[in-house]
Amino acid sequence: MVSRVIPVDPFDLVIFGGTGDLAQRKILPALFRRFCAGQWSDTTRIIAVARSPHGADGFRQIVAGSLQDLGHSRDTATLTEFLSRIDYVHLDAHSNDGWHALSDRVQEDRVRAFYFSVGPELFAPLAERIQANGLVNAKTRIVVEKPFGHDLSSAKDLNAILAARFDESQIYRIDHYLGKETVQNLMAVRFGNMLFEPLWNSQYVDHIQITVAETVGIDGREEYYEHAGAMRDMVQNHLMQLLCLIAMEPPAKFDPDAVRDEKLKVIRALDSVEPHHIVRGQFSAGPLGPSYREVVGNPRSTTESYVALRAHVSNWRWAGTPFYLRTGKRLVARSSVINVMFKDAPHSIFGEEAGRHANVLSIRLQPNEGITLRVTIKEPGPGGMRLVDVPLDMSFADALGPENQDPPGAYERLIMDVIRGNQTLFMRGDEVEAAWAWTDPIIAGWQSRGDVPKPYDSGSTGPGDAELLMKRDGRRWQGIKP
Ligand code: BG6
Numbered sequence: 001m002v003s004r005v006i007p008v009d010p011f012d013l014v015i016f017g018g019t020g021d022l023a024q025r026k027i028l029p030a031l032f033r034r035f036c037a038g039q040w041s042d043t044t045r046i047i048a049v050a051r052s053p054h055g056a057d058g059f060r061q062i063v064a065g066s067l068q069d070l071g072h073s074r075d076t077a078t079l080t081e082f083l084s085r086i087d088y089v090h091l092d093a094h095s096n097d098g099w100h101a102l103s104d105r106v107q108e109d110r111v112r113a114f115y116f117s118v119g120p121e122l123f124a125p126l127a128e129r130i131q132a133n134g135l136v137n138a139k140t141r142i143v144v145e146k147p148f149g150h151d152l153s154s155a156k157d158l159n160a161i162l163a164a165r166f167d168e169s170q171i172y173r174i175d176h177y178l179g180k181e182t183v184q185n186l187m188a189v190r191f192g193n194m195l196f197e198p199l200w201n202s203q204y205v206d207h208i209q210i211t212v213a214e215t216v217g218i219d220g221r222e223e224y225y226e227h228a229g230a231m232r233d234m235v236q237n238h239l240m241q242l243l244c245l246i247a248m249e250p251p252a253k254f255d256p257d258a259v260r261d262e263k264l265k266v267i268r269a270l271d272s273v274e275p276h277h278i279v280r281g282q283f284s285a286g287p288l289g290p291s292y293r294e295v296v297g298n299p300r301s302t303t304e305s306y307v308a309l310r311a312h313v314s315n316w317r318w319a320g321t322p323f324y325l326r327t328g329k330r331l332v333a334r335s336s337v338i339n340v341m342f343k344d345a346p347h348s349i350f351g352e353e354a355g356r357h358a359n360v361l362s363i364r365l366q367p368n369e370g371i372t373l374r375v376t377i378k379e380p381g382p383g384g385m386r387l388v389d390v391p392l393d394m395s396f397a398d399a400l401g402p403e404n405q406d407p408p409g410a411y412e413r414l415i416m417d418v419i420r421g422n423q424t425l426f427m428r429g430d431e432v433e434a435a436w437a438w439t440d441p442i443i444a445g446w447q448s449r450g451d452v453p454k455p456y457d458s459g460s461t462g463p464g465d466a467e468l469l470m471k472r473d474g475r476r477w478q479g480i481k482p
Helices: 021-036 057-069 076-084 101-106 120-132 151-165 181-193 222-247 255-266 292-296 396-400 410-420 431-449 464-471
Strands: 009-017 045-050 086-090 110-117 140-144 169-172 205-215 278-284 306-311 323-328 335-342 358-368 372-377 385-394 454-457
Touching: 009 021, 009 410, 021 045, 021 057, 021 076, 021 410, 045 101, 057 076, 057 086, 057 358, 076 086, 076 181, 086 101, 110 120, 110 410, 140 151, 140 410, 151 431, 169 278, 169 431, 181 222, 181 358, 205 222, 222 255, 222 292, 222 306, 222 323, 222 335, 222 431, 255 431, 278 292, 278 464, 306 464, 323 464, 358 454, 372 396, 385 396, 454 464
Parallel strands: 009 045, 009 110, 045 086, 110 140, 140 169, 205 323, 278 454
Antiparallel strands: 205 335, 278 306, 306 323, 335 358, 358 372, 372 385
């Protein structure tokens, strides 16, 4: 099975912050891969914009260097062809300098996407000048990155800034988790199979565990992370999106508003989290390196690099089924997995001595993407009926064949969706605000109580209190395995 490449119409993609880290590490490499896959037409252009006066050739050299550093090597002809599609304009977001040059570069009658790969303080001046320079038309799209605000009030401000100049249908808020192949597979597994849906509720599901464990630390992003912490950096967005996809009702169609309406209902149905149902952690020195405080150079930092919490979706389907979420940096392994823990069979016909094993459906998002269903069978051999659970294991790579080992990355898919005008995998303004409305009181509670995160060794599975969170409920986390 070979994944199909469906060409997109010609477009102009303007990247504000073209020399920045995100543009160089994610956006331009993603565009390069789509270019190599043959998804663009001949007249497509990338116009990078930044303050420094590099000139187009200087900027192309920077891009070539970044692609090489990231291992995106191709033959020289392909690289030269890709670079020839890139132009560069230097301009100032706060004055009109350079805007005429930008207006001259973009063409009429084609998709014109403006990627705000810049800090949120530039959203307002950029939005204003895009409009003032007559760059908004029916095919204009605005792409913005997370973090979308740092609390509800700042997210509302950003939404208002964008809404003053653009229609919601033109705004693409990126959460790159939604662009991951396997995250979309969550929807395919749930809504493409009859098998799971009848069991997908509190009658059959005991609880759900969502783990996004990382081995990376925060090196190079100290300043941002000190003000964000795991709650703002990961839980409010990526984990919240995973929770939504697992918990939402089947949308009537796989279209932007049908899907986003259902996700919004989940966020709005979340109960507030009790302080004793949440654990904050901060990594200390360990096998993976120095402590968080050493890394940020702040011996008194109380920023969390780990969060575990118990959430409740108060609706008909999920009343009584807790969702346990955890994420952390510098953990023992990189592993994002969702475990749906089914209830025990109501009665064992084999007697308690045979043992009981509840079914577990594990959806591995990364790495080693795939699904495992643990099922109970008879332990082989004589001597009566003893039960044992074994995995029905499927790795997507094996099942789909070697030609699918390297599917388009999240940014590749999302940027192409922007060009196609498909907002299904982007967050709507009300969704982002609802997520902050749930997150804000948790952070405010920590601040008012002067909460200090629990230390955990770098390279471990997180603070011991996270185990207790489960243990108190008579449950335990599944292991964090690569
Ligand atoms: C980003 C966070 O949004 O997601 C990072 O800011 C985190 O802190 C990253 O490391 C994780 O993304 P991925 O794709 O590596 O799982």
